[in-house]
Amino acid sequence: MAAADDASRPFAGLSDVSISGDISVEGDISVPVGSSRRDDEYSTLDEPVKETILRDLRAVGNKFIHVLYPKRSSALLRDWDLWGPLLLCVTLALLLQGGAADSDDQGGPQFAEVFVIIWFGSIIITLNSKLLGGTISFFQSLCVLGYCIMPLTVAMAVCRIVLIGGSGTVSFAVRLVVVTASFGWSTFASTAFLGDSQPANRKALVVYPVFLFYFVIGWMILTFSPSQ
Amino acid sequence: MSAGSGIRNTNTDTWGSFDDNLIQGGGRGGGGGSAVIDMENMDDTSGSSFEDMGEMHQRMKEEEEVAAEAAATEDDNAEDGEFLGMKGLKGQLGRQVADEVWQAGKRQASRAFNLYANIDILRPYFDVEPVQVRSRLIESMIPVRMINFPQKIAGELYGPLMLVFTLVAILLHGMKTSGTVIREGTLMGTAIGTCFGYWLGVSSLIYFLAYLVNAQITMLQMLSLLGYGLFGHCAVLFITYNIHFHFLFYVLWLLVGGLSTLRMVAALLSRTVGQTPRLLLCGTLSLLHMLFLLYLHFAYHKIVEGLLISLEGPHLAPIQRVARDVPDLILNATGRTLGASMMVHLGSTGGPLRIH
Structure with a gap:
């Protein structure tokens, strides 16, 4: 009898599950989810342009905050965008271009150079991390590297302000400190985001080109001197 | 058989498998085989994001379509045995449509897919541990006196590539510490061109020579050997760009540069047979x-510096006005020094070369 009870109990449980009329309800649930999602997709068509732009800007600003407090959050990785990197890159290039915007032979190569260094440098680092067996996608890595230029862009702005005051030993010391700090910040932040996607034993190999990349940019910022 | 060949082809061209199926008429296993291969690729490329998944999905869909088309063709061929006239026509039509779909799919996915395919091809060369890289960097400065037995040369590209990039950064640093903020773009391009040109060019040249004299070395090993040989250059240049002291440079040049050169020479010697080939290669x-x-x-230190001094150094304004002439000046000057140093060096290295 006991054996028969034991044998029948699992069947009873199963029958409870299978008998209950939830199946049709499940079907009903799945339909509204699909339709509501479609509604959401359509609803962005009706909203004002201002709202759309503001939402995107808020997303970009949110990621800036993530870079400032690199706490291994995956928000930067999950929904990547290249607007922030483009913005930062253009800002940095414009700042580095110097006050010599009117003398065209100075401005042209400088702007293009910064632009090319940042994008090709990021691409090379990304390819390197892929080659070393990283599990991060191409654009995610570009996004992270681009956003992590932000401390250096801030340092560039600070350097411009300091350089207005004059270019002596004190100003150089201030710039050195600022650039070094922001360089360390950039490297640390990008490592915090990119580190998890790499095999643990190869982190150093991935970090080295990142270090070199930000070092070159930092060096460009430090040696920048406005022409007249 | 078709599935087997397809799997072997995964790294080079996944679509090859389908091609094989079409041509060989590999029958029932065809569609299944290609689907399996696609799944394998999905694992290989380790897509972890939406754009990857989207791309995979599209590729899978394309492949499914093509497979369905092919299957339909085959079914028709099998069933409509009696309509012998229709058979060839249908087969051709199916093949044409399948070809078209295949082409379209290939074009659509080609860019990103090529990238991933190339990465898979290159991945073995980047399969290193930090410890290995460190030990190889140290070994690049230690010549081994063992020329009877071929020395082991690791075929790896991570270290050399990173060293070349480091050298580019150091060159830029040298240019900037010597005070040339002008024409940065040109200098940057020159630095990258010089480093990569030297690495690839000299590797190819030595590989060609090694091929001529039948030395046992591959292009990959040559790239790795020469790339790690640049470690000494990086160290020397980094020190001497910061410490302007010519005697120090000559000492480091002979010591560090000599050590890394000796290491490469020893490795090459051990893989070459005969006196003349050895002399040619190592010389x-x-x-x-x-x-x-x-x-x-x-070229990137003294001459640029000399240029600055000659163009009245303390004032920055004249330098910027003369900026356009800098490339010409650098070219002329470097050409002259290169020629001069070449002659000097030929004279000085003539002795050791004859000894070998």
């Missing part, structure tokens, strides 16, 4: 390697 390599260090030091 060329050591000459080029030592001259390159000399060139980098003086």
Whole structure:
């Protein structure tokens, strides 16, 4: 009898599950989810342009905050965008271009150079991390590297302000400190985001080109001197 | 059989499998085989994001379509045995449509897919541990006196590539510490061109020579050997760009540059047979390697500095006005020094070369 009870109990449980009329309800649930999602997709068509732009800007600003407090959050990785990197890159290039915007032979190569260094440098680092067996996608890595230029862009702005005051030993010391700090910040932040996607034993190999990349940019910022 | 060949082809061209199926008429296993291969690729490329998944999905869909088309064709062929006239026509039509779909799919997915395919091809060369890289960097400065048995040369590209990039950064640093903020773009391009040109060019040259004299070395090993040989250059240049002291440079040039050159020469010697081939290979390599260090030091350091001094250094304004002439000046000046140092060096290295 006991054996028969034991044998029948699992069947009873199963029958409870299978008998209950939830199946049709499940079907009903799945339909509204699909339709509501479609509604959401359509609803962005009706909203004002201002709202759309503001939402995107808020997303970009949110990621800036993530870079400032690199706490291994995956928000930067999950929904990547290249607007922030483009913005930062253009800002940095414009700042580095110097006050010599009117003398065209100075401005042209400088702007293009910064632009090319940042994008090709990021691409090379990304390819390197892929080659070393990283599990991060191409654009995610570009996004992270681009956003992590932000401390250096801030340092560039600070350097411009300091350089207005004059270019002596004190100003150089201030710039050195600022650039070094922001360089360390950039490297640390990008490592915090990119580190998890790499095999643990190869982190150093991935970090080295990142270090070199930000070092070159930092060096460009430090040696920048406005022409007249 | 078709599935097997397809799997072997995964790294080079996934679509090859389908091609094989079509041509060989590999029958029932065809569609299944290609689907399996696609799944394998999905794992390989380790897509972890939406754009990857989207791309995979599209590729899978394309493949499914093609497979369905092919299957339909085959079914028709099998069923409509009696309509012998229709058979050929249908088969051709199906093949044409399948070809078209295949082409379209290939074009659509080609860019990103090529990237991933190439990465898979290159991945073995980047399969290193930090410890290995460190030990290889140290080994690049230690010549091994073992020329009877072929020395082991690791075929790896991570270290060399990173060293070349480091050298580019150091060159830029040298240019900037010497005070040339002008025409940065040109200098940057020159630095990258010089480093990669030297690495790839000299590797190819030595590989060609090694091929001529039948030395046991592959292009990959040559790239790795020469790339790690640049470690000495990086160290020397980094020190001497910061410490402007010519005696120090010559000492480091002979010591560090000499050590890294000796290491490469020893590795090459152990893989070459005969006196003349050894002399040719090692002479060329050591000459080029030592001259390159000399060139980098003086071309991007002293001459640029001398240029600044000659163009009244303290004021920045004249420099910027003369900026356009800098490339010409650098070219002329470097050409002259290179020629001069070449002659000097030929004279000085002539002795050791004859000894070999």
